[in-house]
Structures are given as structure tokens and as C-alpha cells.
Amino acid sequence: MTIREVVKLLDAEILCGEEHLDTEIHTACGSDMMSDVLAYVKDQSVLLTGLLNPQVVRTAEMMDMLCIVFVRGKRPEQPVIDLAEEKGIVLLSTEKRLFVACGILYTHGLGG
Amino acid sequence: MECIRLEYDVDGNNFSSAGNASDSVKRTLKQLGVSPASVRRVAIAMYEGEINMVIHAHGGRAEVEIYPDYIDIYLKDSGPGIADIDLAMKAGYSTATENIRSLGFGAGMGLPNMKKYSDEMKIDSTVGVGTTVFLRVKF
Numbered sequence: 001m002t003i004r005e006v007v008k009l010l011d012a013e014i015l016c017g018e019e020h021l022d023t024e025i026h027t028a029c030g031s032d033m034m035s036d037v038l039a040y041v042k043d044q045s046v047l048l049t050g051l052l053n054p055q056v057v058r059t060a061e062m063m064d065m066l067c068i069v070f071v072r073g074k075r076p077e078q079p080v081i082d083l084a085e086e087k088g089i090v091l092l093s094t095e096k097r098l099f100v101a102c103g104i105l106y107t108h109g110l111g112g
Numbered sequence: 113m114e115c116i117r118l119e120y121d122v123d124g125n126n127f128s129s130a131g132n133a134s135d136s137v138k139r140t141l142k143q144l145g146v147s148p149a150s151v152r153r154v155a156i157a158m159y160e161g162e163i164n165m166v167i168h169a170h171g172g173r174a175e176v177e178i179y180p181d182y183i184d185i186y187l188k189d190s191g192p193g194i195a196d197i198d199l200a201m202k203a204g205y206s207t208a209t210e211n212i213r214s215l216g217f218g219a220g221m222g223l224p225n226m227k228k229y230s231d232e233m234k235i236d237s238t239v240g241v242g243t244t245v246f247l248r249v250k251f
Contacts, residue, residue, distance in 0.1 A: 035219035038156055039228075051216045055163070058131035059216075062138070062155040064148065079128070 124171025
């Protein structure tokens with residue numbers, strides 16, 4: 001699916017990276033532990049998380065991820081959004097909880 | 113052999129800027145045409161090291177040498193040192209504070225990750241003096 005479909009499925013707000021919404025994605029992961037993302041993730045292109053600090057964007061950048069979804073209605077501060085913009089990473093915010101958001105994407109064909 | 117040398121100060125008082133050095137190395141390797149898979153291994157290994165320097169050692173210095181077929185990374189700090197390196201290398205073992213965990217780190221995966229994503233890794237550490245971690249990643 002495309003990132004645009006993720007936006008629709010999660011009823012998400014686009015915080016930055018609007019120009020990348022038609023990028024195709026195939027896999028995602030959900031975690032609040034960046035150490036685990038760095039340890040276990042392989043080629044996932046979307047990160048769903050409830051963490052808001054700049055290291056979430058850094059972690060995504062090191063893993064070549066394309067999109068971060070902040071769950072539970074969370075929004076990072078502007079410097080974090082600026083960093084993502086600079087790195088070409090799409091930031092989304094959804095009211096849904098981590099488990100629900102992951103479940104919706106999974107049942108619509110996004111792999112782990 | 114000719115190589116590209118890069119040096120970075122890793123600021124121990126600024127958690128937000130942790131990752132700057134790794135990011136810069138990542139971009140340089142990309143520009144040099146190193147394969148994306150190798151670039152990612154370097155980026156993750158070095159980023160974990162950088163995070164370690166910030167959360168455990170009040171920052172330090174990163175020295176990087178890029179050769180045609182591999183990269184050598186030296187992460188040097190004057191932090192508290194590692195008393196038991198074998199124990200520190202165990203997946204899941206961490207001395208990070210609850211505060212660090214709340215930031216998404218301190219799962220005890222840093223050093224194991226650095227080993228996993230590098231081809232050679234050496235830790236030189238003296239308690240009370242500091243630690244130097246050497247990483248080599250082949251392209």
C-alpha cells in the first residue's frame with residue numbers, strides 16, 4: 001500500500017512529508033523501544049510508536065525507514081518535525097492506540 | 113593506503129544531537145557509492161556507539177577512516193569505563209537509568225548490536241579512565 005492509504009486507514013494527520021505520500025510500503029513495525037527497533041527490524045519501512053523524542057527520527061533514518069506514525073494522538077515538537085522533513089521522512093499522527101493501529105495496517109495487507 | 117578521515121565531537125550533554133556523527137558518516141558513504149546494505153550496517157553500529165557515549169560517558173570523540181573496502185571507527189570516551197566487558201556484551205544487560213529507558217534506549221542491546229552489525233569489534237576499557245570501542249565494517 002502507499003503511505004496515503006496509511007493516512008486514510010488510521011485517520012491520521014500529516015505532520016510533514018506530504019510530497020512522499022505516494023511512496024509504496026510493504027512492511028511495518030511497532031515499538032516504543034528504539035534499541036529493539038535497531039536490534040530486530042529488517043527492511044521495515046514504517047515505524048509506529050508512542051515515543052516523541054528526536055532519536056525516533058534518528059533511528060528511522062539509520063534504518064532507512066520512510067514513515068513514522070505517532071500513536072495515541074501524540075505530536076512531537078517542531079524540531080523533531082524539522083529533522084524528519086530534512087531527512088525526507090513522513091510523520092503522521094493518529095488517535096488510535098499502538099495495538100489497534102498495527103492491527104488495522106496488518107489486516108489491510110501490511111507485513112511485519 | 114589512502115583513506116578519508118573524519119572526526120567528530122560527540123556532545124554528552126545533548127541527547128537530541130546524538131546521531132549527528134553517524135548521520136554524517138552515513139551520508140558520506142552514500143555519496144561514495146557504498147552499497148545500501150553496508151551503509152546501514154555502519155550507520156546502526158556507529159549510532160549505537162554514539163548513543164552509548166552520550167548516555168554512559170558524557171560524550172567523547174568519534175574518529176573514522178574510510179578505505180575502499182571497509183571502514184574503521186574509533187569511539188573514544190573518558191567516561192566511567194566498563195568493569196566487566198563480557199557482562200556488558202550480554203544481550204539485555206544494561207546499567208542505563210529509568211530515564212534513559214523512557215527515551216527508548218537502555219534495553220541492553222547497544223553493544224550486542226554493534227557486534228552484530230560490524231565485522232570486527234574491540235573494546236578497550238579502564239574503569240575510571242574511559243573506553244575506546246573499535247569497529248570495522250567491510251563493504
